Amino acid sequence: MNLILLDTEHQLDQGRYLLSDRQQAHISKVIKAKSGDILRVGVLNGKMGEGQYEPPSDTSPGYIHFISLTQSPPKPLPMVLVMALPRPNMLKRTLQNISAMGVKELYLIHSAKVEKSFWQSPVLQTESIRQSLMEGLEQAKDTVMPRCSLVPRFRPFVEDQLPAILQGKVGLLAHPYFAKPCPVDIKDPCVLALGPEGGWNEFEVGKWLEMGMESVQIGERILKVETVVPVLLSRLYPSL
Amino acid sequence: MNLILLDTEHQLDQGRYLLSDRQQAHISKVIKAKSGDILRVGVLNGKMGEGQYEPPSDTSPGYIHFISLTQSPPKPLPMVLVMALPRPNMLKRTLQNISAMGVKELYLIHSAKVEKSFWQSPVLQTESIRQSLMEGLEQAKDTVMPRCSLVPRFRPFVEDQLPAILQGKVGLLAHPYFAKPCPVDIKDPCVLALGPEGGWNEFEVGKWLEMGMESVQIGERILKVETVVPVLLSRLYPSL
Numbered sequence: 001m002n003l004i005l006l007d008t009e010h011q012l013d014q015g016r017y018l019l020s021d022r023q024q025a026h027i028s029k030v031i032k033a034k035s036g037d038i039l040r041v042g043v044l045n046g047k048m049g050e051g052q053y054e055p056p057s058d059t060s061p062g063y064i065h066f067i068s069l070t071q072s073p074p075k076p077l078p079m080v081l082v083m084a085l086p087r088p089n090m091l092k093r094t095l096q097n098i099s100a101m102g103v104k105e106l107y108l109i110h111s112a113k114v115e116k117s118f119w120q121s122p123v124l125q126t127e128s129i130r131q132s133l134m135e136g137l138e139q140a141k142d143t144v145m146p147r148c149s150l151v152p153r154f155r156p157f158v159e160d161q162l163p164a165i166l167q168g169k170v171g172l173l174a175h176p177y178f179a180k181p182c183p184v185d186i187k188d189p190c191v192l193a194l195g196p197e198g199g200w201n202e203f204e205v206g207k208w209l210e211m212g213m214e215s216v217q218i219g220e221r222i223l224k225v226e227t228v229v230p231v232l233l234s235r236l237y238p239s240l
Numbered sequence: 241m242n243l244i245l246l247d248t249e250h251q252l253d254q255g256r257y258l259l260s261d262r263q264q265a266h267i268s269k270v271i272k273a274k275s276g277d278i279l280r281v282g283v284l285n286g287k288m289g290e291g292q293y294e295p296p297s298d299t300s301p302g303y304i305h306f307i308s309l310t311q312s313p314p315k316p317l318p319m320v321l322v323m324a325l326p327r328p329n330m331l332k333r334t335l336q337n338i339s340a341m342g343v344k345e346l347y348l349i350h351s352a353k354v355e356k357s358f359w360q361s362p363v364l365q366t367e368s369i370r371q372s373l374m375e376g377l378e379q380a381k382d383t384v385m386p387r388c389s390l391v392p393r394f395r396p397f398v399e400d401q402l403p404a405i406l407q408g409k410v411g412l413l414a415h416p417y418f419a420k421p422c423p424v425d426i427k428d429p430c431v432l433a434l435g436p437e438g439g440w441n442e443f444e445v446g447k448w449l450e451m452g453m454e455s456v457q458i459g460e461r462i463l464k465v466e467t468v469v470p471v472l473l474s475r476l477y478p479s480l
Contacts, residue, residue, distance in 0.1 A: 002462045074460040097467050140461040184478045185424055219480065220314040221380040222242045227337050227470050230463075234471040235478045238424045240459065 001026045003048060003141045004041045005134060006064060016065045017043075017051075022131075024062045027053060039064065042143040047071060073143045077102040077237050078189035080165055082157075084111035084196035085150075086225045088121035092132045093226045099136025099146050101233050102240060107165075109151040113198040119152050158207045166191050171213035174232065175205060182216035185238050192232060197225070241266045243288060243381045244281045245374060246304060256305045257283075257291075262371075264302045267293060279304065282383040287311060313383045317342040317477050318429035320405055322397075324351035324436035325390075326465045328361035332372045333466045339376025339386050341473050342480060347405075349391040353438040359392050398447045406431050411453035414472060415445060422456035425478050432472060437465070 004027070006017035019027065027033050033053045042048035047069035056062040085108045086094050098106060110119070122128060133146055151157045170190040172182065176199065193200075193208060200208065209215065223231060244267070246257035259267065267273050273293045282288035287309035296302040325348045326334050338346060350359070362368060373386050391397045410430040412422065416439065433440075433448060440448065449455065463471060 096464075100461060100463055100467060101471075102461065139464060142461065181479060221340060221342065221382065223340055223470075224336075224379060227340060230467050230470040231341075231474040234474040238475045238478075239421060 001030070001135075001138045002040065003138050003143075004039055004051070004064065005044055005138050005143060006041055006051075006067075007044050012063060015067060016063050017041075017067070019062045019064065024056065027062065028055070040141070041067060041069075042073065042137075042141070043067075043069060045144055048073060048141065048143060074102060074141070075240055076104045076144060077233060077240055079103065079233075079236070080105040080107070080169070080189075080191045081229075082107045082109060082165075082191060082193040083225075083229075084109060084194065084200070085114045085118050085124075087197070088118055088123045090224070090226050091121070091123045092128075094229060095129060095132035095148075096136040096139065097226060097229050099133040100140035100142075101136075101230060102140070102142065103233070104144060104146045106146055106148045107151055107157070107161075108148065109157050110154045111196045111204060112154075112201045113196040124150065154204060155207070158204075158211055162191075162211050166212060171208075171211070172236075173200070173205070173208045173213040173215045174217070174228070175200060175208075175215040176217045176222075177215075179215040179217035182218050182232065182235060184235055186236050190236065192236070194225070194228065194232070241270070241375075241378045242280065243378050243383075244279055244291070244304065245284055245378050245383060246281055246291075246307075247284050252303060255307060256303050257281075257307070259302045259304065264296065267302065268295070280381070281307060281309075282313065282377075282381070283307075283309060285384055288313060288381065288383060314342060314381070315480055316344045316384060317473060317480055319343065319473075319476070320345040320347070320409070320429075320431045321469075322347045322349060322405075322431060322433040323465075323469075324349060324434065324440070325354045325358050325364075327437070328358055328363045330464070330466050331361070331363045332368075334469060335369060335372035335388075336376040336379065337466060337469050339373040339382075340380035341376075341470060342380070342382065343473070344384060344386045346386055346388045347391055347397070347401075348388065349397050350394045351436045351444060352394075352441045353436040359390075364390060394444060395447070398444075398451055402431075402451050406452060411448075411451070412476075413440070413445070413448045413453040413455045414457070414468070415440060415448075415455040416457045416462075417455075419455040419457035422458050422472065422475060424475055426476050430476065432476070434465070434468065434472070 010018040037053045041051040048071040049069035051064035051067040172192045174194045250258040277293045281291040288311040289309035291304035291307040414434045
């Protein structure tokens with residue numbers, strides 16, 4: 001946690017923000033801050049700067065006050081990431097990476113090779129997703145919460161939603177076969193579609209291509225989803 | 241596990257290799273292979289191809305036989321990675337990523353901000369490191385085991401070992417301050433030195449620069465070590 005991200009929902013009054021249990025635990029145990037210490041803070045979807053820490057007392061939980069916010073958050077990645085829903089045990093770390101790297105628009109969609117049971121996982125609850133994305137922001141020192149949409153059906157997404165999302169962007173389908181090498185350091189915004197373990201099936205690949213996506217590959221090595229996300233984003237936008 | 245990596249130490253006779261407990265468990269529970277099934281295999285530090293599976297019986301553990309090896313492993317990254325020893329809970333995943341991405345020479349070294357206790361962690365035992373690196377190879381479909389050296393003292397490494405390692409390579413020091421942007425898609429081999437959480441201290445940065453390294457940065461965002469490794473390697477060598 002390189003930034004304490006203050007949530008306007010936890011704003012006590014104009015200058016005071018309550019800390020969440022997770023933030024309080026980090027400040028007490030890792031930062032070991034005392035009353036009056038200055039900490040790096042940011043306001044969710046707002047600016048970053050410094051704030052003074054007041055630890056919990058008998059009458060009040062811990063909070064941050066006397067906040068001065070002068071710094072803008074880092075630039076977002078100009079892209080929309082569409083991913084087949086990863087295995088639940090990989091989702092938390094993958095979401096943290098996605099949010100830490102500056103993706104602001106994310107769709108988790110169904111694909112033939114995504115096990116149906118993944119959609120029932122508790123890690124998909126709104127609060128759990130928000131928590132992982134927030135941890136990514138606090139790691140990277142960013143304040144802007146990504147939008148994450150869950151789309152449990154493949155075809156309506158690709159046929160009905162994709163055309164509008166793709167407007168004005170390059171469409172890249174990560175797919176290891178019959179693909180040209182994924183471009184490096186692109187200047188345009190893009191939509192990147194990342195398949196499940198085992199890849200998109202033939203029908204799905206056909207649909208993506210039909211909608212104007214182009215298939216790209218990153219070489220012979222097969223990487224885990226939590227590794228392939230930073231690899232691809234860094235390759236597409238190395239300077240951001 | 242996209243490849244069963246057979247260890248010459250477990251070779252029964254010319255055409256048969258015993259499976260490790262971990263491989264046996266994966267074949268039984270995930271692949272659910274039966275007697276005679278053909279699996280993708282590779283021989284450690286050798287070629288890749290196919291082999292026939294024989295499950296464990298009352299008289300013998302499981303093994304692979306009738307092996308045909310025709311395919312070469314993917315190209316290695318032309319680099320030496322020098323890392324401050326990461327936190328033990330990040331080490332396993334970081335080693336897997338490093339090996340999956342094709343690094344073949346790795347030094348884990350001490351730095352002022354590495355807690356001394358990290359060097360006592362059981363994840364640093366030779367067998368545990370080898371296991372993580374092997375899992376990375378089996379993930380990526382590679383056979384060539386990286387060399388990993390543990391260097392618990394900073395200064396003798398930089399002063400005595402680094403000059404020979406650096407010969408004929410570009411030296412890049414990942415460091416967020418007073419640094420130019422990390423280059424993209426470089427053609428030369430390199431030594432990349434990656435600091436601990438909190439970065440190299442002033443003395444260490446001075447030493448690296450004195451030895452001919454150049455400091456480079458990847459932008460405002462602070463990423464976890466397990467994320468920054470794929471980000472940097474993909475940025476330096478996107479086409480490998």
